[in-house]
Structures are given as C-alpha cells and as structure tokens.
Amino acid sequence: MTDKHLSTQFDSELSGISTRVLEMGGLVESQVAQAVYALTNFSADIASDVLRHEDRVNTMEIEIDRDLSTIIARRQPTARDLRLLIAISKTIANLERVGDEAARIARTVQRLIDAGVSSRLRLPVNDLAHEAELAVAQLRKALDAFARLDTQKAVEVLKQDDQIDREFDGLLRKLITYMMEDPRTISTSIDLVFVAKAIERVGDHAKNLAEVIIYIVKGTDVRHNTVAAVESMVK
C-alpha cells in the first residue's frame, strides 16, 4: 500500500478500500465483544443491539465487494495490487462470517432470556468470556497486522490459534460435567456449546485473515501448511 503508482488516484482508491475493510473489521470486532458482554451480563438490550448492527456488516460487505469489482475492471491491476484486491475479497467474506457468529451468539442470549434462564443459574459464562477475549484479541491482532502489512504479527496469530481450540475443548468437558450432574441444564448447556463453537470459529476466521496477509506481502499461499512451515516461508 506504500508503493507509489503513476496514478495517485489508484493509490487513493486502494488505500480507501483498505480503510473501509478495516472499518468493517472494527465493527465486527465490537459485535463479537458486545455479543459476549450480552451473554455474561444477560442483557437482552445489548443482544438486540448486536442483531440490529448485523445489517450494517452485511451492507458493508456488499458495498466493498462492488467497489472491488469496479477497481479491478477499471484499473486492471497486476502483481501486488491484484493480490491485495483478491485478499480484500477474501477478508470481507471472513469478516462477514465473524459478524454472523456474533449474531448467532446474540440470538442465543435472547433465547436463553426468553426461556427464563436467569443469571442465577450457575453457568460457566466466565470461561466463555475468557475464550471470547482470546478470540477477539486474535481478530484485533490480525486486523492490526492487515493495516501494517506485518507478516510477523500474522504468524503470531497463526501460532496462537490452538490456544482457543484448547480453551474450547476444556469448556466442552466442563459443560459435559454440568449436564451429567443436573439434566435440567442440558438444553442451556447445548446452547452454550454452540456459543463456544461460534467463538472458536471467530478464532479460525482471524487465522484465515492472517494467512491472507502473508499472501499479500509474500505472494505465497500458505493455507494448509503447518505453522512451522509458514514461519520458514515468511523469513
């Protein structure tokens, strides 16, 4: 994004579209954080706020997608510019899915509240909050790496993904013990398993984003490689 083109108009188009992608990223970041806040605090109001903003995420995806095809058609970019645009197309698809996961969590919160599950029920929401904190941090790191085109940070994101996976497994085990102790908590626990899975997916999307960043900078597709292999490719 820093290399100058003969056409400064093209430059500003590229940086403009990256900025909008990051703006969408910011929105999605806060959607996830809000959804988890709604869950830990049993707030129906915040859950419905999340669902209301879901539309904005979708609209942004469509708008950025349209601008992308306009730029490709008009400028016929090559090399790094082309990689950037392709990467953006993948990024927004990932971000939109993160938005969907946030909405899924919010809907679950609403359902739990409607079903009369009160905050007094002992649920491992704090473990969920911890998993979510990790996932949001990953997403934030990936977006920061995108803004700075920082491959080192991107590799870090790839490395830390299994932390969330471990957290998810731990939570699953915990929920199973809850369900075995008290069968009345089964339906709620299943809801929470889906929430935990949604949060775990957010982590995966952050990972995809990190791979895309390496693709923009290095031009190599690092998907489906081990983290060690990716690290040596980036060096």
Next chain:
Amino acid sequence: MSRVLVVEDEPAIAELMAINLRHAGHEVVMASTAEQALLQVDQVLPDLVVLDWMLPGQSGLALAKRWRSQSRTRELPIIMLTARAEEPDKIAGLDAGADDYLTKPFSTNELMARIRAVLRRKAPDALDSAVEVGMLRLDPATRRVSRDTQEVRLGPTEFRLLHFFMTHPERVHSRSQLLDRVWGDHVFIEERTVDVHVKRLREALSPVSCAGMIETVRGPATASHTSSSPWRHDPDAHAVEVERSAMSWLFSRFLAGALAMVVGASLGYWSGGPVHASLIAAVLGGAVGVGTISAIDTVRGYRLIRWLAGSQEDAAPRDTGFWGEIGYRVERSIRSRERGTAQERLRLAQFLSAMEASPNGILLLDANDQIHWCNSVAADHFGLDPERDRMQPVTNLVRAPGFVAALHLPSTTEAVLVPDVRGRCTLSIVIRAYGEGLRLVLSQDVTQRERADAMRRDFVANVSHEIRSPLTVVAGFIETLSSLPLSEVERKRVLMLMGQQAQRMQTLVGDLLILAQLEGSPLPPSDRCVPLAKLFGQSKADAVALSSGRHTVRFPEECAAQIAGNESELLSALTNLVNNAVRYTPEGGRVTVSWRTRDDGSGEVSVADTGIGVDREHIPRLTERFYRVDGSRSRDTGGTGLGLSIVKHVVQRHGGELEIQSEAGKGSRFSLILPAARVRMAGPGVAGANEQRSVA
C-alpha cells in the same frame, strides 16, 4: 369481579394491596417470585397484573417483556410498581410493556384508581359498571339485565356471554375467542358449546325482543533533534570586528587593483628601460599586476563557492578582502538562521515533551485522518506504535465503531465512550478540529469514574428501594385505615404490620447513620481499652433474645483481653456478626464465638455458625452495601444489607481486617483480625482497665 394478580416480593406491601383490592371487590392472587407469577398466569389468565420491578431471580421488567411476546398474554393489562422513580426507568418500564407505571411510595387510593382506569381501557367487561346497548341494560353489580323495566332472566354463563358482547359491540368474535374471553383460556371445552349458549341467550332475549341484536356470521475510538550543532566557529566572535560598508570594500578593491597596475607598470617600465621597450613593458607589467589580483580573487571566489556548495559546517574561508567579506556575511546570516531553527526545534521539543507528559492521550491527525503524531498515553490507549504507524489512516488501527462514526462527522464536541485496545478500560474520546482540516483526538481513561458512578447509582437505587418499601406500607395502611371500614381482626393485623415496618425503617436509618458516622469521624483512639468480656456480654444478651432458644449460642467463659478502640463501634461490629450468624442458622444450629491471639500477637474474634453458608463466588462481594447473596430482596431474615459493610468499616478503622470463610450448606466463619498494637493482654490489661476508668 375481576381477578388481579399481585406480583410483589415484599410481603407487607403485597398484603397492603390485597386488603385494598379485596375491599374494592377484586379477587386477589399473589405471587412473590417471577416463577410463581408465571405459573399463576399459566393456570388462569388474570384480568390485570400488578408487577413489582425488583423481584428475586428474573426481574419484573423481563417478565413483562416475556408476557408481551406471547400471544396469549399480549393483551394482559400490567401495572408496574417500583421504587425506581427516574425518568429512564419509567420509559424502560413502559416500553417493556407496562400499561401504567407507579412509583413507591404510592397512595393506595391512586393505585386503585389506576387499576380501574387500566381495566376500563383494556378489559371493560371486568369492570362493574353498568353497560347499555340500545334499549338493553346490563348491571354486573346487581347481575341484572333489563329492557326498560322488563327484566330478563339469564343463566351465569349466558350473563357473562352477554356482558362480553355488550362491552365489545359491533365486532365479530370467533368461537375460540369467545371461549378464551368468556369461559377463560384455562377451561378446555368443545367449541360447539358456544353455539348452545348463544342459542340459549337468544331464547332468553327473545321475550324482550332483543334476540336480533346478536348476529351469527359464517364464514379472518516525532522525535526532535537536540543537535544544536556545537558551532566549531561562532561568527558572532568575529562579528565584533569593525562593521564596514560594502562600498568601502569596493573602493579598497579598486585601489588594490590600481596599485597593482601602477606597481606592475613601474616595474615594467624600469626593467624595460635596458631593452628600450619601457612603454610596452609598463603595459605588460600593469597587466600582470591586474592579472595577479584577478587570479587571487578567482581562487578566493572558488573557495567561497566550494564552501557554499558544501555543508557549511566549517567556518567560511577567512580571506581578507572582498570575497572574505562576502563569505563572512553569508556565514553570519546562515548561522543566525541555524540558531533560529535550533531554537524553534528546542521549543517544539519542549512542547512535544509537554504533550508527552500529559496524563491524557493526544493524537494529531492530518487532513486525511492519518496519524501525524501521538503521545505515549495515546499509543497505549489505542495500541499504536508512534514511529511505525505515522501516516497510517487512524481508522485502520483505531477501529471502534463509535470512534469511526464520530470521526466521520464534520464536527463534534461530544465525548464518545469507547473500550480501549485491551477491552478492559473505558476511554472517553473528544475530537477537535484545528488548523486547516487537522484534528486533535484527546482520550481519557474514565474506567474508575464510570465504576464509581455505577456504584453510586446502585447505592442510591438500593437506599431508595429499602426506605421506600416500608414507607409505602406505613403510608398505605394509614390511608387504608382512614378510608376502609376494617374489621377488628384486620385492624390489628394492619397495626402490627405497620409497627414492623416502622421498626425496619428505624433499623435501616440507624445503620445508615452509623456508616455515615464511621466515614466522617476521626480514627478510633488507641489509648482507651475496651474489655472484650464486656462486649461479649452485651452481644450475647442480644443474640439470645434474637434466637429465643432456637439455637445454641456459645461465648467464651472468660476473657481477660482488652482491645484499644472505640467501644460502641466494636460492639456494633460484633453484634452484627453474631446477629447475622443467628439469622442465617436454621433452628437447632450452633453459633460459637471465640477469641484467640495469633502467633504474631494480633487478636482474632471469630463468629462461627452451622448455618446456610455462602457460595465462594459471593464472598468477595459480601461486604458491599446492600449486596444480597440470593439477589432476592426478601426480608425474611430482617437484615438491612448494611451489617457487613459496617463490620468491615469498623475493623479497617481499627487497623485490622475481616476474614470470611464459608461453604454453602455447612456454615460460615467470620473473623475480626485486630492488630497486635491494639490488643492488651491479661496483666497490663488490668492496668489498662484502671487507666480507662481514670480517663473516663
């Protein structure tokens, strides 16, 4: 007769409403929790619900929302009753689906009037006023239907059916609607039953020729440079030299040229004499003289140009004459400009370090919202790298939607609240425009402030709830006593309830005053000793009275220790702990008070019980004002919610701490740890006691 469901966790208020509602001729059903209320509504749909906001477990607000979301209860009239009198609360309550909103303390007469008003609007048939349609008149109070003076004889179901039709005229009702509204939706009967009753109703109405009135329808969020280059050469030292005008230099140059020419010419003339070419030699000599001067000038000019083309860090060539003067003047002007620049830089560096020292985050943006400069606080708040992120569009890195939206607005003065990069703090961000399209972003960490505000709001809400509830009961019963003809039994009951509530308010106000006093008064004295035995004696009397034989209460037989401090504060702390232990221990349990000195000399007063205990997660918050473990506001145990706060305050003022160990279902142990400096033991303790007497 209408059925009213009262959902209220405060038994006294519930009873106040029940007495009044019964006297007004309503059937009253009571529920003290949201779960009970849901059950009641599931069984028989009431005509109206009086709903308290603060309920144990699910709040009244959530309950109202839930009822509104279900088709069966969507039309259910709800009156919200709460101690929350703030406008946003009222709005939230009404938006959640309440038809009317009343704040505590309320007047019972007003409540009754509001119940009538809501019933009139939402369920006219539940009201006992006479209805007239055409010539037909129906009076629910006397259960009579008449046309002019001619009476119509009806069965009870037909009467209800006719009442419903008359209060909902000009409308088409389906069989199932009629079943739900007239029979009640808790009744399961065959739909065709409706036909039978309609037929009977028609028959009953035909004698007064009103049968035709019923119709059957068939068929819808830079570094600076300190290189103030130590001048190797200070032109000012040089500048003390004589100031000469440029003209004098031109003249001397001209003079030197002329002199060189004359000297050259005379030398040429003198040396040309022997070869008889004096004149030619004189011209040649003059030319050589002028040429030499020019050559010297050229060399000097060249040196000056070379110096100018270079970095000008060395001193300018110190030549005499014309070129030297030019060099000197140029150098002086360059040096003075350099000094000016250096001063500017120094000022800028000071300015930036002042901004750097600011406790708030400062971020400077250029016209394209790119990061121009930021201080380390801002870098920390937003997770920026001051060097690396320069010229990066700010929204690429600070992506909080609230901040992005505020930045897109042309001008805002309002602060936006945004979580920080780690999501742990709340930042208040202000954006100000300056210069041409430049912007200044100020960020401040307001986490503490927000937290303090929340605590204050909670405290005010709790105090108002705790005080308003008993006040509501007392005021309500006074009204009831003066307006309703109560029986002797009812009157006694009402007076007893009033007495209880007055007592509760007294205790609460007492506790609040103790807390206020603890906060405002000087630290307890360290020279006055209080014998522990005396404290034990007094609190034992209290505990025994409270327990009235239901528990085994054990205090240490003898205790020679004394504690330096304020007697009344220590007594109130101990009494609070012991009374709590008695309250939260079921009948037959044990309350044990013990005293021991620890190895480090500090003393420990423990109150252990075999009561209900507390879950681990609640322990850190137990000493918060009005914190209740079960989230319920029920006053079964008679506490004010301030006891442990008082205990903690007292102990902290005495330099000690409160230790809590507890396990749900097994009992708790509350220990007052008093520092060694405040504990006096047996021997000197006696002297201390004498001393205390003499001081007193």
